[in-house]
Amino acid sequence: xxQVTQNPRYLITVTGKKLTVTCSxxxxxxxxxxYRQDPGxxxxxxxYSMNVEVTxxxxxxxxxxxxxxxxxxxxxxxESPSPNQTSLYFCASSESAxxxxxxxxxxxxxxxx
Amino acid sequence: xxQLNQSPQSMFIQEGEDVSMNCTSSSIFNTWLxxxxxxxxxxVLLIALYKAGELTSNGRLTAQFGITRKDSFLxxxxxxPSDVGIYFCAGQLGTGNQFYFGTGxxxxxxx
Numbered sequence: 001x002x003q004v005t006q007n008p009r010y011l012i013t014v015t016g017k018k019l020t021v022t023c024s025x026x027x028x029x030x031x032x033x034x035y036r037q038d039p040g041x042x043x044x045x046x047x048y049s050m051n052v053e054v055t056x057x058x059x060x061x062x063x064x065x066x067x068x069x070x071x072x073x074x075x076x077x078x079e080s081p082s083p084n085q086t087s088l089y090f091c092a093s094s095e096s097a098x099x100x101x102x103x104x105x106x107x108x109x110x111x112x113x
Numbered sequence: 114x115x116q117l118n119q120s121p122q123s124m125f126i127q128e129g130e131d132v133s134m135n136c137t138s139s140s141i142f143n144t145w146l147x148x149x150x151x152x153x154x155x156x157v158l159l160i161a162l163y164k165a166g167e168l169t170s171n172g173r174l175t176a177q178f179g180i181t182r183k184d185s186f187l188x189x190x191x192x193x194p195s196d197v198g199i200y201f202c203a204g205q206l207g208t209g210n211q212f213y214f215g216t217g218x219x220x221x222x223x224x
Binding site for chain 1: 117119121143144146153154155156157158160163201203204205209210213214215216217222
């Protein structure tokens with residue numbers, strides 16, 4: 001089954017404790033992206049990747065890192081999480097570009113205390 | 114960052130009614146897409162628009178790419194309970210690969 005998976009689905013952590021949210025897709029898609037969703041603000045793009053080893057900043061990249069060492073995986077790294085990064089995070093992928101159909105993962109709900 | 118403003122923010126309608134929502138921006142967009150998010154899930158693409166003035170339908174849904182390229186509209190006819198969810202417009206500015214989502218319209222359908 002074609003899908004985007006994220007782990008963990010829920011995470012509670014404390015300020016400053018490094019964490020990684022994994023994202024994997026099995027559709028051989030080139031484009032992958034991370035978004036955060038906050039009430040009243042919709043989804044905002046954090047980082048995106050056009051292909052392996054090619055990543056670029058989205059609208060709200062501060063406090064986040066990503067890597068794209070393999071085509072299928074696009075982890076999101078929070079080196080020193082802060083409470084303002086409490087949010088619902090979505091990973092998405094599309095065949096080659098963002099204006100094509102993006103397939104979203106189930107979301108990761110993060111609480112930073 | 115870029116802001117895509119959607120209105121209304123929320124709607125409560127009776128089953129069978131038609132629904133209209135729109136999305137506006139201060140910048141020109143090259144593509145407009147409409148996504149729907151069911152509770153507890155990620156967004157799913159409904160309709161994609163690639164040319165100014167384009168009008169596209171998907172079942173009971175119809176969307177239009179505004180002539181000015183700064184807005185888009187989504188209409189749902191004869192709403193049913195499964196239309197409940199949050200509707201997002203989204204788009205791409207220029208030829209870049211950054212992608213923007215609107216603030217969302219929450220739809221509640223009362224049976």
